[in-house]
Amino acid sequence: MTAQAGAARPARPRHWRKPPLIPNPALRWGLIVAVLAYLVWGIGDLEFDLERIARGIPRAFDMLGQMVPPDFARWELLLDGLVESLQMAIVATAAGAVVSIPIGLGAAANVAPAPVYWLSRGYIGLSRTFPEVLIAIFFVKAFGFGAFAGVLTLFIASTGFVGKLLAEEIEAMDPGQVEAVRATGAGPVHVLLFGILPQVMPRFIGLCIYRLDINLRESTILGIVGAGGVGAVLYNSFSRYEYDFSAAILLSIIAVVLVAEWASGVARARIT
Amino acid sequence: MLRLEGLSKTYEGGIAALDSCSLEFARAEVVAIIGPSGAGKSTLIRCINRLVEPTAGRVVLDGGDLTAMSHRQLRRARREIAMIFQEFNLVERLTVMENVLSGRLGYVSILQAAFRRFPPHDIDAAFALLDRVGLEGFENSRADQLSGGQRQRVGIARALMQEPKILLVDEPTSALDPKTARTIFELICGLARERGLPALINIHDVGLALMFAERVVGLARGHVVFDGPPAAVDEAVLTRIYGAADWRQTLRREEPEAGAGSARREAAS
Known part of the structure; x- marks a missing residue:
C-alpha cells in the first residue's frame, strides 16, 4: 500500500527552501x-x-x-542630594511593598473575586502605563517641588510593579497546598498566612529588593523635573555649565547605583 | 455518623462525575473506595468536605447537613473532617512542625497563626503525633527536604492533629513506591483503628484495599456498583467495577496476605 503510493508519487524536487515568514x-x-x-x-x-x-x-x-578633573569641592551639596535620593527610594519602596500585598492579592485571578480583580488590574495597568517622569511632573504640579512628589511617584510605580509580579506569582502557586490548608477548616486569613504567603514570600522579598534598586536609580533622575533628590543638583550644575561638578555628581550616582545593584543581586541570590 | 443522600456532581461542560450516590457510614471502620480513573472517587471524597461543591444531594455528618451550611458553619464543620491527599499537599516552604500545626488553624486566632504561637497542648500533641508516625527529630526540617514517604507521614500527622471525627483519604499511596505505599497504607489504617475513626480511602491498589479494609465500595461511572466486605469481592465484582479483564492474578496473589490482614484486624479490635 505505502510502496504503491510511493511509486505513484512524482519525484521530489532536489532544491528546498525555508518557507518565508509571510507567505503572501x-x-x-x-x-x-x-x-x-x-x-x-x-x-x-x-x-x-x-x-x-x-x-x-x-x-x-x-x-x-571640562569634566576632567571632576570637582568634589561642593561635596556637601552632592551628599545632601544623594542622601535625599536614598531616603526617597527607601521610603517609597517600604510603603510600596506593604501596599502591593493587597494589590497583588486583588490582582490574582485565583484568589480575588471578579470586581476586586478588575479594580486591582485597572490600577496596575494605569500605574504602569505612565513612565515615572510623567507621573513626577504631575505630582510636582499638584504638590509642589521637592522630595514629597518624588516619593509619591516612586511609591505609585512600586505598587504597580511589585503588585503585578506578585499577582503573577500568586496565580502560579500550587493550589493543592492551599486546598489542604482550607480543608482543615481554616478561615480566609489563616489560609493566606499558612497556604499562600509561604509560597510567594521569597519571590516577594526578591521583588522588593529589586524594586529598591530600581527606585534608587529612578530617584536620581526625578530631580530633573523638580521632584527632589540628587537629580536637581545635577540639572542645576548642567545649566550653569559647571561640568566638573556635573562629572562629580555623575560618578557618585554611578557608584551608588553599582553598589545598590551588587547588593541587591547578592541579597536576591540568597533567598530561596 | 456520615450519610450521603443522592450525592451528584456535574462539572462545567456537563461531565457527570457523580450520579446520585447514596452511602451510609455508621461505624468506625476502614472503607476502601475502588474504581477506575474517572469513576468519581476523588469527586465523592471532595464533595463530603465541599472542596468540590456537589450539584445535588446531601452530606449529613452527625445530624448536620454540610451541603446546607454557610461558609462560616462549613469552616467549623471542616475542623472535624480531616483529609489526606495524593500529592501530600504539604506547604513546601514551611517546616514539618508548621505543617502539622496547620491542622489546628481552625482553632487559633489570626495573631496566633501569624506568629506561630500555638497553645502548649497543641505543641504536645504535634510532638506525640510526629513520634507516632515515625518522624521524631524532623520538626524543624522544611517539608521540601523530605522524601515522598516522609511527606505523607507529615500529611497523616496534620490530618490527625485536627482530632477529626472522620478521615477522608484520597489516593494516599499513588505517588509512592510499592513498599512505602504499603507501609503508609498500614499506618493510616492502624491509626484510624487506634483512634476509633471511620476512614474513607480512595485507592487504586485493589490488593491493598482487600488486605486492610473492612468494607469495600466499588464506583463506576459515578455510580455505586458494589458495597460489601472484602471477602465478597470476586472476579464478577471486579468486572462490574473495572470492566472485563483477567482478575484471577489480582485476587489469587492477595489471598494468603488477606488472611494475615484479617488476623491483624482481629488483634486490633
Whole structure:
C-alpha cells in the first residue's frame, strides 16, 4: 500500500527552501517597501544633518574635557542630594511593598473575586502605563517641588510593579497546598498566612529588593523635573555649565547605583 | 455518623462525575473506595468536605447537613473532617512542625497563626503525633527536604492533629513506591483503628484495599456498583467495577496476605 503510493508519487524536487515568514508575496514585498520608504522619509524629516554632527562632536569633546578633573569641592551639596535620593527610594519602596500585598492579592485571578480583580488590574495597568517622569511632573504640579512628589511617584510605580509580579506569582502557586490548608477548616486569613504567603514570600522579598534598586536609580533622575533628590543638583550644575561638578555628581550616582545593584543581586541570590 | 443522600456532581461542560450516590457510614471502620480513573472517587471524597461543591444531594455528618451550611458553619464543620491527599499537599516552604500545626488553624486566632504561637497542648500533641508516625527529630526540617514517604507521614500527622471525627483519604499511596505505599497504607489504617475513626480511602491498589479494609465500595461511572466486605469481592465484582479483564492474578496473589490482614484486624479490635 505505502510502496504503491510511493511509486505513484512524482519525484521530489532536489532544491528546498525555508518557507518565508509571510507567505503572501504581495504582502511581504509591500511591507518591506513601506518600511524602507518610511525610514527614508523619517531620516529626511528629522533633519538628520551630517554637518550638525560634525560641529557637535568637538563641542561634546570640549564638554568632556571640562569634566576632567571632576570637582568634589561642593561635596556637601552632592551628599545632601544623594542622601535625599536614598531616603526617597527607601521610603517609597517600604510603603510600596506593604501596599502591593493587597494589590497583588486583588490582582490574582485565583484568589480575588471578579470586581476586586478588575479594580486591582485597572490600577496596575494605569500605574504602569505612565513612565515615572510623567507621573513626577504631575505630582510636582499638584504638590509642589521637592522630595514629597518624588516619593509619591516612586511609591505609585512600586505598587504597580511589585503588585503585578506578585499577582503573577500568586496565580502560579500550587493550589493543592492551599486546598489542604482550607480543608482543615481554616478561615480566609489563616489560609493566606499558612497556604499562600509561604509560597510567594521569597519571590516577594526578591521583588522588593529589586524594586529598591530600581527606585534608587529612578530617584536620581526625578530631580530633573523638580521632584527632589540628587537629580536637581545635577540639572542645576548642567545649566550653569559647571561640568566638573556635573562629572562629580555623575560618578557618585554611578557608584551608588553599582553598589545598590551588587547588593541587591547578592541579597536576591540568597533567598530561596 | 456520615450519610450521603443522592450525592451528584456535574462539572462545567456537563461531565457527570457523580450520579446520585447514596452511602451510609455508621461505624468506625476502614472503607476502601475502588474504581477506575474517572469513576468519581476523588469527586465523592471532595464533595463530603465541599472542596468540590456537589450539584445535588446531601452530606449529613452527625445530624448536620454540610451541603446546607454557610461558609462560616462549613469552616467549623471542616475542623472535624480531616483529609489526606495524593500529592501530600504539604506547604513546601514551611517546616514539618508548621505543617502539622496547620491542622489546628481552625482553632487559633489570626495573631496566633501569624506568629506561630500555638497553645502548649497543641505543641504536645504535634510532638506525640510526629513520634507516632515515625518522624521524631524532623520538626524543624522544611517539608521540601523530605522524601515522598516522609511527606505523607507529615500529611497523616496534620490530618490527625485536627482530632477529626472522620478521615477522608484520597489516593494516599499513588505517588509512592510499592513498599512505602504499603507501609503508609498500614499506618493510616492502624491509626484510624487506634483512634476509633471511620476512614474513607480512595485507592487504586485493589490488593491493598482487600488486605486492610473492612468494607469495600466499588464506583463506576459515578455510580455505586458494589458495597460489601472484602471477602465478597470476586472476579464478577471486579468486572462490574473495572470492566472485563483477567482478575484471577489480582485476587489469587492477595489471598494468603488477606488472611494475615484479617488476623491483624482481629488483634486490633
